[in-house]
Amino acid sequence: GQQLNQSPQSMFIQEGEDVSMNCTSSSIFNTWLWYKQEPGEGPVLLIALYKAGELTSNGRLTAQFGITRKDSFLNISASIPSDVGIYFCAGLGIQGAQKLVFGQGTRLTINP
Amino acid sequence: DADVTQTPRNRITKTGKRIMLECSQTKGHDRMYWYRQDPGLGLRLIYYSFDVKDINKGEISDGYSVSRQAQAKFSLSLESAIPNQTALYFCATSDWFKGEQFFGPGTRLTVL
Numbered sequence: 001g002q003q004l005n006q007s008p009q010s011m012f013i014q015e016g017e018d019v020s021m022n023c024t025s026s027s028i029f030n031t032w033l034w035y036k037q038e039p040g041e042g043p044v045l046l047i048a049l050y051k052a053g054e055l056t057s058n059g060r061l062t063a064q065f066g067i068t069r070k071d072s073f074l075n076i077s078a079s080i081p082s083d084v085g086i087y088f089c090a091g092l093g094i095q096g097a098q099k100l101v102f103g104q105g106t107r108l109t110i111n112p
Numbered sequence: 113d114a115d116v117t118q119t120p121r122n123r124i125t126k127t128g129k130r131i132m133l134e135c136s137q138t139k140g141h142d143r144m145y146w147y148r149q150d151p152g153l154g155l156r157l158i159y160y161s162f163d164v165k166d167i168n169k170g171e172i173s174d175g176y177s178v179s180r181q182a183q184a185k186f187s188l189s190l191e192s193a194i195p196n197q198t199a200l201y202f203c204a205t206s207d208w209f210k211g212e213q214f215f216g217p218g219t220r221l222t223v224l
Contacts, residue, residue: 031211042116042202042215043155050210088154092211099145099170100213104154 006089006103013079014111021087021106022073029091032065032072033100038085046087047074076108084110115139116216118203124222131190133219135203142208144186146170146178149200149218158201161186162208193223 006023013019023032031050035043047058049065049072056063062075072091076083089103116137125131135144146158157170159178167178175197177189190197200220204213 033212035215040218042204042218045212045214048210048212090213099157099160100211102155104152 004089004091004101004103006106008106009104010107010109012109012111015079015081017079019076019079019083019108020073021089022071023089023091023103024071025091025101026070027091027093028069029093029101030069031092032063033090033092034061034063034072034074035088035090036085037088037105043088079108079110081110081112084108114217116203116205116214118201118216118219120219121217122220124224125193126224127194129193129223131193131221133188133201133203133221135186135188135216137184137203137205137214137216139205139207139214140183141205141214142183143206144180145204145206145213146176146186146188147202147204148172149202155202158188190221190223193221195223197221198223 004023004025034047036046037043047063052069053067054065060077086105086107088105090100119134142163145160147155149155156172158176160168161180164180179187200218202218203216206213
């Protein structure tokens, strides 16, 4: 089945640093989604990408849909303590039909 | 009020017991999903439903069953719980067109 490879698996950074994580796939996706999960809560949608090459920002977060449609990255600028959590990428193959495929997650830890 | 709610939030039960987890949504979405999350394994799809009369198995459906009682309600049952079903369980919803999934807060299930 389809799989997403998300890296890195974990990150330990200092407050104020920028963060970058990415997802790659052997399959083409038509939609890329980025979620954040905090302890004891469900994943929350951060950014949705619908077109190859699309670059979208949400505050300090920026995500891009790769030109090949097989990858996506998420950047967080000037990290703050509340950015701590697990970030998941997810891909959707065909609009209106397919199930989401999730990456394994990137655990972000921030030292104040 | 939350758009996707799950009950109970926490449950401890014993091996062999029947357990039902419930999910309700006010987003008006047709599609609903049940996921399981284990440490280090990300989110895995158990069952999904694209409308009231549609039920589909996901990648790990063995030992589980579901019921879609109405557009807004989707329940997950463990007919005879076993310890390796100890996990976090999430319900999610999406519309047909965009495919973005919105998650509930989760149920932490412990099977002793």
